[in-house]
Amino acid sequence: xxxxxxxxxxxxxxxxxxxxxxxxxxxxxxxxxxxxxxxxxxxxxxxxxxxxxxxxxxxxxxxxxxxxxxxxxxxxxxxxxxxxxxxxxxxxxxxxxxxxxxxxxxxxxxxxxxxxxxxxxxxxxxxxxxxxxxxxxxxxxxxxxxxxxxxxxxxxxxxxxxxxxxxxxxxxxxxxxxxxxxxxxxxxxxxxxxxxxxxxxxxxxxxxxxxxxxxxxxxxxxxxxxxxxxxxxxxxxxxxxxxxxxxxxxxxxxxxxxxxxxxxxxxxxxxxxxxxxxxxxxxxxxxxxxxxxxxxxxxxxxxxxxxxxxxxxxxxxxxxxxxxxxxxxxxxxxxxxxxxxxxxxxxxxxxxxxxxxxxxxxxxxxxxxxxxxxxxxxxxxxxxxxxxxxxxxxxxxxxxxxxxxxxxxxxxxxxxxxxxxxxxxxxxxxxxxxxxxxxxxxxxxxxxxxxxxxxxxxxxxxxxxxxxxxxxxxxxxxxxxxxxxxxxxxxxxxxxxxxxxxxxxxxxxxxxxxxxxxxxxxxxxxxxxxxxxxxxxxxxxxxxxxxxxxxxxxxxxxxxxxxxxxxxxxxxxxxxxxxxxxxxxxxxxxxxxxxxxxxxxxxxxxxxxxxxxxxxxxxxxxxxxxxxxxxxxxxxxxxxxxxxxxxxxxxxxxxxxxxxxxxxxxxxxxxxxxxxxxxxxxxxxxxxxxxxxxxxxxxxxxxxxxxxxxxxxxxxxxxxxxxxxxxxxxxxxxxxxxxxxxxxxxxxxxxxxxxxxxxxxxxxxxxxxxxxxxxxxxxxxxxxxxxxxxxxxxxxxxxxxxxxxxxxxxxxxxxxxxxxxxxxxxxxxxxxxxxxxxxxxxxxxx
Ligand code: BMA
Numbered sequence: 001x002x003x004x005x006x007x008x009x010x011x012x013x014x015x016x017x018x019x020x021x022x023x024x025x026x027x028x029x030x031x032x033x034x035x036x037x038x039x040x041x042x043x044x045x046x047x048x049x050x051x052x053x054x055x056x057x058x059x060x061x062x063x064x065x066x067x068x069x070x071x072x073x074x075x076x077x078x079x080x081x082x083x084x085x086x087x088x089x090x091x092x093x094x095x096x097x098x099x100x101x102x103x104x105x106x107x108x109x110x111x112x113x114x115x116x117x118x119x120x121x122x123x124x125x126x127x128x129x130x131x132x133x134x135x136x137x138x139x140x141x142x143x144x145x146x147x148x149x150x151x152x153x154x155x156x157x158x159x160x161x162x163x164x165x166x167x168x169x170x171x172x173x174x175x176x177x178x179x180x181x182x183x184x185x186x187x188x189x190x191x192x193x194x195x196x197x198x199x200x201x202x203x204x205x206x207x208x209x210x211x212x213x214x215x216x217x218x219x220x221x222x223x224x225x226x227x228x229x230x231x232x233x234x235x236x237x238x239x240x241x242x243x244x245x246x247x248x249x250x251x252x253x254x255x256x257x258x259x260x261x262x263x264x265x266x267x268x269x270x271x272x273x274x275x276x277x278x279x280x281x282x283x284x285x286x287x288x289x290x291x292x293x294x295x296x297x298x299x300x301x302x303x304x305x306x307x308x309x310x311x312x313x314x315x316x317x318x319x320x321x322x323x324x325x326x327x328x329x330x331x332x333x334x335x336x337x338x339x340x341x342x343x344x345x346x347x348x349x350x351x352x353x354x355x356x357x358x359x360x361x362x363x364x365x366x367x368x369x370x371x372x373x374x375x376x377x378x379x380x381x382x383x384x385x386x387x388x389x390x391x392x393x394x395x396x397x398x399x400x401x402x403x404x405x406x407x408x409x410x411x412x413x414x415x416x417x418x419x420x421x422x423x424x425x426x427x428x429x430x431x432x433x434x435x436x437x438x439x440x441x442x443x444x445x446x447x448x449x450x451x452x453x454x455x456x457x458x459x460x461x462x463x464x465x466x467x468x469x470x471x472x473x474x475x476x477x478x479x480x481x482x483x484x485x486x487x488x489x490x491x492x493x494x495x496x497x498x499x500x501x502x503x504x505x506x507x508x509x510x511x512x513x514x515x516x517x518x519x520x521x522x523x524x525x526x527x528x529x530x531x532x533x534x535x536x537x538x539x540x541x542x543x544x545x546x547x548x549x550x551x552x553x554x555x556x557x558x559x560x561x562x563x564x565x566x567x568x569x570x571x572x573x574x575x576x577x578x579x580x581x582x583x584x585x586x587x588x589x590x591x592x593x594x595x596x597x598x599x600x601x602x603x604x605x606x607x608x609x610x611x612x613x614x615x616x617x618x619x620x621x622x623x624x625x626x627x628x629x630x631x632x633x634x635x636x637x638x639x640x641x642x643x644x645x646x647x648x649x650x651x652x653x654x655x656x657x658x659x660x661x662x663x664x665x666x667x668x669x670x671x672x673x674x675x676x677x678x679x680x681x682x683x684x685x686x687x688x689x690x691x692x693x694x695x696x697x698x699x700x701x702x703x704x705x706x707x708x709x710x711x712x713x714x715x716x717x718x719x720x721x722x723x724x725x726x727x728x729x730x731x732x733x734x735x736x737x738x739x740x741x742x743x744x745x746x747x748x749x750x751x752x753x754x755x756x757x758x759x760x761x762x763x764x765x766x767x768x769x770x771x772x773x774x775x776x777x778x779x780x781x782x783x784x785x786x787x788x789x790x791x792x793x794x795x796x797x798x799x800x801x802x803x804x805x806x807x808x809x810x811x812x813x814x815x816x817x818x819x820x821x822x823x824x825x826x827x828x829x830x831x832x833x834x835x836x837x838x839x840x841x842x843x844x845x846x
Contacts, residue, residue, distance in 0.1 A: 001191055001192065001193040002070065002071055002074065002193065004067065004071065004189060004192075006063070006065060006079075006122065006190065007025050007188060008024070008025060009022060009025075010025045010063040010184070011061070011062050011063060012032050012033075013060050013062070014058070014059060016058075023061060025063075025184045026083075026184055026188075027183055027184065027340045029126070029182050030179055030183075030338045031338050031340050032183075033051075033054060034338070039051045043536060043618055045537070045538075045541075045548050045551075046547065048178065051179070054179075054180075055130075055178075055179065055180030055181070056130065056180075058126065058127055058128060059125070059182050059183075060123060060124070060125050060126075061124045062121065062123045063122055064119055064120065065120055065122065066120070067118065067190070071115070071117075071190065071192045072117055072192075073194075075193070075194040076110075076112070076191075076193050076194070077110070077111050077112045077115055078108050078110055078111060079097065079111045079122075079190050080106060081100075081106060081108075081188045082188070083104070083106065083185045083186030084124070084126075085166065085167075085181055085183050086100070086101065086164060086165065086166040087099075087127040087128075087129060088100045088125065088126050089125045090107070090122075090123075091123045091125070092114050092115065092120060092123075093115075093116060093120055095113075097111065097114075101164070101407065102165035102407050102410075102411055103165060103185070103369065104411045104415065105411045106414060111190065124184060126182035126183065128182075129161075129166060129180055130157070133160060133161060133164060136163040137160060140398060145398070145400055145444075147396040147398060148160060148396045149161060149395055150437055150438070153172060153554040153555060153556055154554075155177075155551075156173065156554075157172055160396055162392075162396050162397040162398070163398055165391075165407060165408065167181075167334065167339070167367070167368055168394070168395055169337070169393075170337075174554045174555040175333070175554055175555070175615065175616070175621035175623070176337055176554065176617065179338060181337075181338065185340045195285065195292070196221070196222065196292065197291075198221070198281070198292045198293075198294055199219045200417055201216060201217065201218050201296075202217040202420070203216055203217075203296075203298060203421055204217075204469060205302070207263075210261060210262050211259065211260070211261060211263070212259070212263040212300045213257055213258075213260075214243070214258040214279075215256075215257050216233045216255065216258065217253060217254075217255045218254055220249075222252075223252050228285065228286040229249035229285060229286075230246050230283065230284045231248070231254050231256060231281070231283055232244070232246035232282045232283075233245060233246070233258060233279065233282075235258050235260065235277050235278070236277065237264060237275060237276075237278075243259055245257065245258055249283065260300065264277075265299075265300055265301055266299025266300060266380075266383075267320060267321070267383060268383045268385050269355050269360045269382060269383030270358060270383070270644050270665070271320065271325060271360070271383070274299065274383045275300075276297040276298065276299055276381070277298055277299070278295060278296075279295065279296055280293065280294070280295040281293065281295070297377070299380060299422075299423025299424075301320055301423060302320065302321055302470075303319070303423075304318065304319050305317075305318055306319050306324065307493075312492045312493075312604065313492030314482065314494070315517065315606070316493065316606065316607070317518070317603065318361075318385065318606070324606065324698070325360065326602055326606050326607060326608075327387075327607035327608070327609065328359050328360050328607075328608060328609075329354065329359040329360060329361035329363070329384070329385075329608075329613075329642075330354065330359060330362060330609055330624065330638075331363045331520075331521060331610070331612045332362045332364050332365060332371075332612070332613050333365055333368050333613075333615075333616055334368040335347070335614055335616065337616040339616075346629075347371075347375050347378055348378060349629050350625060352382065353625055353631070353635065354382070354384055355383065355384060357624075357639040357642055358638070358642035359638070359642060360385055361385040361386070361387060361426065361607070362384055362385075362386060363429075363477070363520055363521075364386060364387065364388050364389055365393060366391050366393040366431050366477075367394065368391070370391065370419075373418075376424060377422075379424035380424045384424055385424050386422070386425050386426055387427045387520070388428050389431065389477065390412060390415075390429070390460065391411075392430070393433065394433055396438060396445070396446075397447065399455055400448075409459060412460060413467060416428065416471075417467050420471060426472075428464055428471055428472070428474070429473070429474045430455075430456040430474070430475040431456065431476050432476070432477055433476070433477070434456070434476050435475070435476040435485060435486075435488045436476075436488050440486070449485075456475045456476060460475070474495070476488075477497070478497045489516070491514070491516045494517065494518070495516075495518040496516040496518065496520065497519075497521035498516060498521070498594070501522070501524065502522075502561060505564075507568065508565075508568075508589065511590075511594040511597050514594070514597065514598070515601065515604065515605070517604065517605055517606065518606055519607060521610075522594050522611060524565075524586070524590035524591060524622060525555065525558055525621055525622050526580075526583040526622075527620045528615070528618055528627065528628075528630065528632070529628070529630035529632065530577050531785070532626045532627065532630055533549075533552075533618070536552055536618050537549055542576040542577075543576055544563075552618060553619065554620075554621075555620075555621075558620055562583050562586065565586055565590070566579075566582055566583065568742065568744075569589065569743055570582050570742075570743055570744050570831065571744045571829075571831060571832035572832060573831040574832055575834050578830070578831040578835075581633075581781075581831060584633035584634065584795075585633055585743075585828070587624075588632070588636070588637035588795060591610050591634055591641070592640075592641050594608065596641055596646070600661050600663060601700075602665075610622075610624070610634075614627075624638055629788055633779075633781070633794070633795045635789075636791070639793070640793070644666050645662075645663070645664055645666060645728065645732060646662070646663040646664075646665075646734065647662055647725075647734040647736045648736055649738040650738075651722075651739065653712070653740040655709065656708050656710075656713075657706065657708070658705070658708070658738045659704075659705050660674050660703050661702050661703065662674070662693050662695040662701050662726060663700040664697065664701075666697060668697055669695070670693065670695045670728045670729070671693070672692075673692050673693055673727060674691050674693045674703060674704070674725065674726045674727075675689075675724070675725045676688060676689055676690065676722060676723065676724050677722075677723045677799070678708055678723075679721050681718070681719045681747045681748050681749065681775075682749065682775060682776070683774075683776050683799065683800040683801075689706075691703060691704040693728075708740075712740060717745070718747045721776055721799075722737065722738040722739070723737055723799050723802075724737065737778070737797045743779075748775070749774075749775035749777075751775070752774060752798075752829065753774030753775060754772075754773050754780055754825050754826070755772050755773070756771055756782060757772075758816060760816075761807065765811070766807055767816075768807055768808065769805070769806045769823070771803060771806065771825065773799070775800060776797075776800065777798040777828070778827060778828040780796055780797070780825060780826070780827040781795045781796075781825070781827070782794060782806065782808075782823060784808070784824075785824075787810065789809075790808045790810060791806050791808055792806050792808075794806065
C-alpha cells in the first residue's frame with residue numbers, strides 16, 4: 001500500500017474573509033487562532049466570553065499537494081480522515097466528496113475519479129453546529145418529537161446538543177468552558193493499493209495452567225481471487241520470539257493460533273508487572289512479498305467483570321487472571337477543552353500521576369471523546385485498567401431517528417475495533433447517567449425505554465459480542481441490572497454514582513453508611529492550586545465573589561457548597577489563598593471518608609472511582625489534578641487511601657471509641673502491630689499501647705477497638721488526638737489520626753514550631769525534606785514555588801518527637817539556597833491566622 005501523508009501545514013480562513021492563517025493538522029480552529037494571536041487566551045479572566053464567535057463561524061481548511069502518477073496506478077485510492085470535528089464538507093479539486101456529521105468516526109472517500117497526477121487542492125469547510133442543532137430540533141418537532149438537555153450550569157449552550165455526534169462537553173459543562181471546536185483533529189492521508197489488504201485483526205486468548213492459546217482472526221477487505229496468500233503471525237516479548245505460525249489464506253478470512261508456554265501475565269498497577277508482547281501479523285503473496293501487515297502490543301491476561309448472585313443481590317467486581325481486585329481510581333475527562341493540543345506528554349503526566357497515586361482503573365466518561373491510541377498504550381504500560389464509555393452523557397439523543405442510530409453504530413464498531421487489543425481495556429459501558437435522568441415513559445421530555453433498550457441493551461452488547469467478545473459490556477453508569485430500572489443507584493447490585501455528599505448536601509459522615517457494590521462516581525470540589533488561580537485572576541480578582549472567580553466555577557451551587565461544608569469542618573480561612581488551601585483539605589477529607597469506608601467494606605464493595613481526575617481548563621472543580629498538572633491535596637490523599645496496605649480509623653465521639661482497621665490488598669498476610677498514642681493537643685502523652693494487627697491477603701480486618709471515654713470526659717473532645725501507626729513484619733509503616741472533634745474545634749497550638757530541614761538525598765534531582773514540630777500539627781504541607789508536584793507525600797499530621805521525611809523531586813536546576821528561599825511550610829492553623837506566605841523555618845543539612 002502506498003500512503004501520502006496530508007498532515008502538517010494547511011491554511012485556515014473564515015468563510016467570507018480574506019485573511020488566512022497557517023494551520024497545523026491535526027488541530028482545531030481555536031488552537032490555530034490562539035497560536036496566531038488572533039484570539040485572546042480563553043482560559044484567562046473572562047476571555048472565553050469574547051471568543052464565542054469562533055464556534056459560530058464557518059471555517060475553511062485548505063491545502064495543495066502533489067500526487068505522483070504511481071498513486072493513480074493503484075486500483076483503490078482513498079482519502080482517509082481519522083477524525084473531523086464535526087460538520088464538514090470535503091472537496092477535492094472543487095468536487096464535493098461528501099459531508100460528515102460524526103466527530104468520532106473515520107471518514108473515507110474514494111478519490112480515484114477526481115485525483116490528478118500533479119497538483120491537487122483539498123478543501124474542508126466546517127459549518128457551525130448550532131444552526132444544525134436547531135434544524136434537527138425543528139425536523140423532529142415536525143414528527144412530534146421533542147428533545148431536551150439537562151444542564152447543570154449557567155454558562156452552557158442549552159440547545160439539545162445530543163442530536164449531533166460531537167463531544168458533549170464542548171457546549172459547556174459544570175467544570176468546562178463553552179468552546180465549540182471545529183477542525184481536522186486526527187491525521188489525514190491518502191491510501192492507495194491494489195494488492196489484498198487487511199481489513200481487521202481480532203485477537204482472543206484462552207488461558208489454562210501455564211499456557212496461553214492466542215487466536216488471531218484476520219479479515220481481508222475484499223474477497224481474493226486465488227488462494228495464493230499466506231497469513232503469518234509472530235509474538236515476541238522484548239524482542240525475543242515466543243511463538244510464530246503461518247497458514248494459507250482462502251476466502252476472505254482466516255484464523256491461526258499461537259501457543260505461549262509459561263506466559264508472562266499482565267497485571268493492573270500494584271498487582272504485578274505489565275509485560276507487553278508484540279504481535280505482528282503479515283500477509284504475503286506467492287513470491288513471499290509482504291503485501292500488508294499489522295502490529296500491536298498485547299498483554300496476556302483475562303480481565304472480566306464478575307457478577308454473581310449473593311445474599312445481598314449481585315456482586316460487581318473485576319477479576320484479572322482469575323483474581324478479584326478492588327478497582328481504585330478516578331474519572332477521566334478530556335485533558336484540554338481545546339482537546340487537539342493534548343499530546344503524549346500531557347497524557348504521560350496525568351497517567352503517571354494516576355499510577356503514582358496507587359490507582360488501577362480510570363473511567364473514560366462519556367461526555368468527552370474517545371482518547372487517542374497513545375492514551376491506551378500508556379494505560380497498558382502503567383497497569384491502569386480502562387472503563388470505556390460510548391460517548392453519551394446527560395443529553396437527550398434522538399433514538400427514534402434511524403440515521404442517527406446507524407451513524408452511532410458505525411462509530412461504535414470502529415472504536416471497539418480500534419482499542420480492543422489493549423491489555424488495559426476492562427469494560428465498555430453504554431453511556432453516562434441516561435438511566436438516571438434521561439429515560440422515562442409517559443414523559444415526552446424523556447427518551448422512551450422502548451427506544452433506549454434496542455440501542456443500549458441490544459445493539460451495543462451485540463457489537464461487543466462480535467467485535468470484542470472477551471470484553472464485558474455494561475449498559476449505563478449507573479445501572480441496576482435487577483428489578484425496577486429506575487432504581488439506578490441500588491446499593492445491592494450494579495454500579496452507583498454516590499452524590500449524597502455534594503449534590504444532595506449530605507454530611508461527609510453519610511459516606512460511612514453507603515454500602516454500594518461499586519462507586520463509579522462521587523466527588524467534592526476544590527479550587528485549583530493558588531498558582532493556577534493566579535494564571536486566570538489578577539491579585540485584586542481573587543476574592544471568591546469576583547466575576548472572574550465565579551466565571552471559573554461552573555457548578556451552579558459550587559462556591560456555596562464548598563463554603564457550607566467548609567464551615568462544618570475547618571476554621572474560617574482568612575484571605576483568598578487560604579480559602580483555596582482550606583478547600584483542598586476539605587476535598588481530600590471528603591473523598592478519604594468515602595474511599596476508606598468502601599475499602600473497609602471489601603469484598604462487598606469492590607470499586608471506588610472518584611469524580612474526577614483532571615481538568616480541561618483552569619477552574620474550580622472536583623479534579624484532584626488541576627489543568628496545569630498541579631496536585632491538589634486530594635491527589636496526595638489518594639496516594640494514601642488507595643495504598644494496597646491501608647490503616648484507617650473510625651471514631652465514635654459518643655462512645656469514646658476508635659475502631660482500628662487494616663485493609664490488605666497484597667498477596668501476603670500482614671502481621672504486625674498498630675502502635676497508638678493518645679496525646680493532648682499540646683502533645684503530652686496521656687496513654688499509649690499497641691495492638692496486634694493481622695490481615696490475610698486480600699482482606700480487611702477490624703484489628704481492635706480502643707476506648708478513651710475517661711480521657712474524653714476529663715479533657716474534652718477538643719483536646720484529644722489519637723495517633724496510630726501500623727508496622728508490618730517487613731518494616732512498612734502506615735499512619736492514621738483519629739480525633740473526636742472536627743478540625744475547626746480542635747484546640748491546636750497556634751505556634752506549633754513547624755520546621756522543614758532540607759537534606760541532600762544523594763540522588764540527582766531529588767532532595768529530602770524533614771518535617772518536625774514542637775506541638776501537634778495537622779495537615780502540614782510544603783510548597784516550593786516553581787516546582788509542580790515534587791513531594792512523595794504532603795498534607796500530613798505531625799506529632800512532636802516523630803518527624804517525617806518527604807522526598808522531593810526537583811525539576812528545576814535550583815541550588816539548595818534558592819530552593820530553600822522558595823520553600824514554604826504551613827499547616828491547618830495558618831489558614832485562620834491569615835498566614836499565606838509564612839517562610840518555612842528551614843535548615844540546610846548537607
Ligand atoms: C456527574 C458527572 C458529570 C458532572 C459531575 C459533577 O454525575 O457525570 O456530568 O460533571 O457529576 O456534577
